[in-house]
Amino acid sequence: xxxxxxxxxxxxxxxxxAAAMQEHTPKWVDEMxxxxxxxxxxxxxxxxxxxxxxxxxxxxxxxxxxxxxxKEFIGGLDIIAAESLDEAIEVAAKHPVSWxxxxxxxxxxxxxxxxxxxxYEQLRYLMLPCLDGIPEPAAVEERLLGxxxxxAEMVDARGVRIVGAPLAPASTAxxxxxxxxxxxxxxxxxxxxxxxxxxxxxxxxxxLEEALELAAAHPLxxxxxxxVRPFWGA
Amino acid sequence: MSSGTVQAAVQxxxxxxxxxxxxxxxxxxxxxxxxxECAQEAFTQALISWAKDGVPAKPGAWLTTVAGNRALDRxxxxxxGAELLEQIAYDPLRSPGAADQDDEHEPDMIEDDRLRLMFTxxxxxxxxxxxxxxxxxxxxxxxxxxxxxxxxxxxxxMAKRLVRAKAKIAAAAIPYRVPPPELLPERTPGVLxxxxxxxxxxxxxxxxxxxxxxxxxxxAIRLARxxxxxxxxxxxxxALLALMLLQHSRRDARVDSSGDLITLEDQDRGRWxxxxxxxxxxxxxxxxxxxxxxxxxxxxxxxxSGAIPGTYRLQAEIAVCHVQRETDWERVRDLYALLARLMPxxxxxxxxxxxxxxxxxxxxxxxxxxxxxxxxxxxxxxLLAATRADLLRRRGDxxxxxxxxxxxxxxxxxxxxxxxxxxxxxxxxx
Numbered sequence: 175x176x177x178x179x180x181x182x183x184x185x186x187x188x189x190x191x192a193a194a195m196q197e198h199t200p201k202w203v204d205e206m207x208x209x210x211x212x213x214x215x216x217x218x219x220x221x222x223x224x225x226x227x228x229x230x231x232x233x234x235x236x237x238x239x240x241x242x243x244x245k246e247f248i249g250g251l252d253i254i255a256a257e258s259l260d261e262a263i264e265v266a267a268k269h270p271v272s273w274x275x276x277x278x279x280x281x282x283x284x285x286x287x288x289x290x291x292x293x294y295e296q297l298r299y300l301m302l303p304c305l306d307g308i309p310e311p312a313a314v315e316e317r318l319l320g321x322x323x324x325x326a327e328m329v330d331a332r333g334v335r336i337v338g339a340p341l342a343p344a345s346t347a348x349x350x351x352x353x354x355x356x357x358x359x360x361x362x363x364x365x366x367x368x369x370x371x372x373x374x375x376x377x378x379x380x381x382l383e384e385a386l387e388l389a390a391a392h393p394l395x396x397x398x399x400x401x402v403r404p405f406w407g408a
Numbered sequence: 409m410s411s412g413t414v415q416a417a418v419q420x421x422x423x424x425x426x427x428x429x430x431x432x433x434x435x436x437x438x439x440x441x442x443x444x445e446c447a448q449e450a451f452t453q454a455l456i457s458w459a460k461d462g463v464p465a466k467p468g469a470w471l472t473t474v475a476g477n478r479a480l481d482r483x484x485x486x487x488x489g490a491e492l493l494e495q496i497a498y499d500p501l502r503s504p505g506a507a508d509q510d511d512e513h514e515p516d517m518i519e520d521d522r523l524r525l526m527f528t529x530x531x532x533x534x535x536x537x538x539x540x541x542x543x544x545x546x547x548x549x550x551x552x553x554x555x556x557x558x559x560x561x562x563x564x565x566m567a568k569r570l571v572r573a574k575a576k577i578a579a580a581a582i583p584y585r586v587p588p589p590e591l592l593p594e595r596t597p598g599v600l601x602x603x604x605x606x607x608x609x610x611x612x613x614x615x616x617x618x619x620x621x622x623x624x625x626x627x628a629i630r631l632a633r634x635x636x637x638x639x640x641x642x643x644x645x646x647a648l649l650a651l652m653l654l655q656h657s658r659r660d661a662r663v664d665s666s667g668d669l670i671t672l673e674d675q676d677r678g679r680w681x682x683x684x685x686x687x688x689x690x691x692x693x694x695x696x697x698x699x700x701x702x703x704x705x706x707x708x709x710x711x712x713s714g715a716i717p718g719t720y721r722l723q724a725e726i727a728v729c730h731v732q733r734e735t736d737w738e739r740v741r742d743l744y745a746l747l748a749r750l751m752p753x754x755x756x757x758x759x760x761x762x763x764x765x766x767x768x769x770x771x772x773x774x775x776x777x778x779x780x781x782x783x784x785x786x787x788x789x790x791l792l793a794a795t796r797a798d799l800l801r802r803r804g805d806x807x808x809x810x811x812x813x814x815x816x817x818x819x820x821x822x823x824x825x826x827x828x829x830x831x832x833x834x835x836x837x838x
Contacts (some may be wrong), residue, residue, distance in 0.1 A: 175581040177580075180558065257531055257581075257583075258581045258582070258583035258584045259531075259581050260578045260582075260583050260587070260591070263533070265501065279580075281579050281580045295441075342579040343575075343579070345572050345576060346575065346576045346579040346580045347574065347580075348533040348580065356594075357594065359532040359533050360535075361533060361534055361535040361538070361576070362535070402547065
């Protein structure tokens with residue numbers, strides 16, 4: 175099973191937290207890489223660098239900030255392979271972010287194709303296409319699926335997509351927090367909003383402009399929205 | 409065979425075997441809905457077959473085989489079955505007609521299935537209300553309509569809750585297993601909590617369908633018995649069963665003919681179920697002595713040196729004190745003092761304050777209640793005012809007591825409790 179770990183923080187740090195992150199995050203990465211658990215991942219730039227893209231009546235609307243206006247926001251992500259949710263929880267609970275903030279564990283719909291020789295330099299922009307979970311008429315759904323396939327073919331032809339994978343619904347998410355050495359779980363995504371993240375696309379494109387252009391071409395920015403986030407170093 | 413006899417046999421089998429049949433089918437197919445549907449069909453088939461051929465020697469094995477065969481048939485027919493069938497090939501379902509000799513193959517596996525199911529239903533990644541609903545549906549075999557009635561929610565809401573929980577189990581790969589030893593200390597309390605919540609839901613007669621609520625208590629006790637059987641080395645499971653039995657022993661004495669609650673002091677002890685109390689006492693005695701609380705640390709750091717009893721054990725020991733001819737309030741006080749340290753909830757502290765007062769320090773008890781009130785955690789909780797009123801009444805401070813009863817009256821959530829408080833008020837002025 176493949177899971178997405180969404181590293182959630184409220185951006186407020188203390189010297190203690192910063193020190194713990196600096197010390198334990200690389201250790202976590204090493205351990206999970208050597209266990210073969212971690213497939214890919216990196217941190218994202220702060221919430222101020224987030225853009226949310228909507229296309230309505232042929233006009234592209236770009237707003238600053240994440241799609242969900244909440245105290246906590248996504249500060250990074252890891253794609254992991256685990257045998258069950260229990261292992262995914264164990265992996266998340268070992269990540270220092272879960273000791274101070276929280277980690278959302280969300281299953282992917284199916285196995286994620288992660289290129290074997292990916293590099294951190296390739297991870298430049300993250301796209302989070304959103305859905306609202308309200309079923310559309312069958313004809314609309316079918317057209318949307320066709321558009322999604324066409325969009326994927328287009329970005330893959332450009333050679334700018336490192337990973338693209340749909341997530342299981344937000345109702346299958348689990349929040350993991352560790353407090354006083356105890357692993358605390360709760361059902362549901364990190365922020366309960368009408369819209370939720372339906373998948374991830376990790377892009378290697380050079381500029382933010384290109385990432386925003388691809389987001390505006392994404393079918394879900396026409397019905398809902400797509401959040402675009404630069405990775406560290408982008 | 410008369411249809412009445414067959415029906416009774418099927419009903420008995422349903423009570424005893426439903427959870428086992430479903431649990432085994434889930435392990436073999438990984439499909440919760442399929443397991444439930446095929447179990448249902450097997451019980452329907454039993455009504456016909458048992459009338460014709462008689463009740464089998466091992467109804468559980470018969471039902472598991474029939475349900476298993478149904479599942480195989482359905483999988484063969486269904487397109488999505490091919491992959492599942494391949495998996496099942498490694499864990500073959502029985503051939504038809506082998507009902508009576510088949511459970512010798514894997515008795516341990518089957519016995520463990522219900523424990524697997526229990527831990528999976530109570531997995532902490534599921535919402536608490538979903539854990540409770542899932543436990544009642546899959547393990548206890550209550551219908552969605554019955555569970556909805558018990559929790560006072562519309563049936564479609566309950567159905568959605570169950571669908572969502574099962575979808576999460578499948579999509580997020582919540583494992584169908586008894587957690588490995590290192591996870592057990594973390595996961596077992598969650599299972600106990602769901603069972604106790606079930607019991608309390610049935611026990612608090614404040615609202616809902618009486619019959620269904622009674623069934624919740626029975627189911628909780630039955631599941632706790634099962635858990636004790638499956639986890640004989642878990643002292644808190646035994647303690648929880650004892651605690652439930654002690655509370656349940658008063659079921660016929662705690663409500664009067666008009667449905668009003670009767671306090672422990674005023675209950676007709678002749679109506680207590682002595683056999684439940686005796687069983688609970690036996691269970692607790694089996695857990696080794698709790699030598700007073702003298703040996704327990706009333707202050708200072710609590711370590712997990714093994715000397716500390718669990719919270720269910722403490723609550724059960726308190727409940728035992730309350731069923732004695734004379735309540736040993738000093739012991740109750742000491743037990744609550746320890747419980748308050750392990751489980752520092754304001755309600756436990758309120759109970760500690762009462763025990764302190766009843767053990768002789770009425771003024772200290774009242775001070776503790778006032779301190780609790782000042783902290784505001786129980787603001788709006790009618791029992792805080794009612795407790796204070798009761799202690800003031802015992803001190804002979806009738807004027808102040810009346811004021812507190814009035815306050816409690818304004819906060820009381822149910823008519824039965826308001827009637828009780830009005831009765832107390834009338835006694836004061838009388």
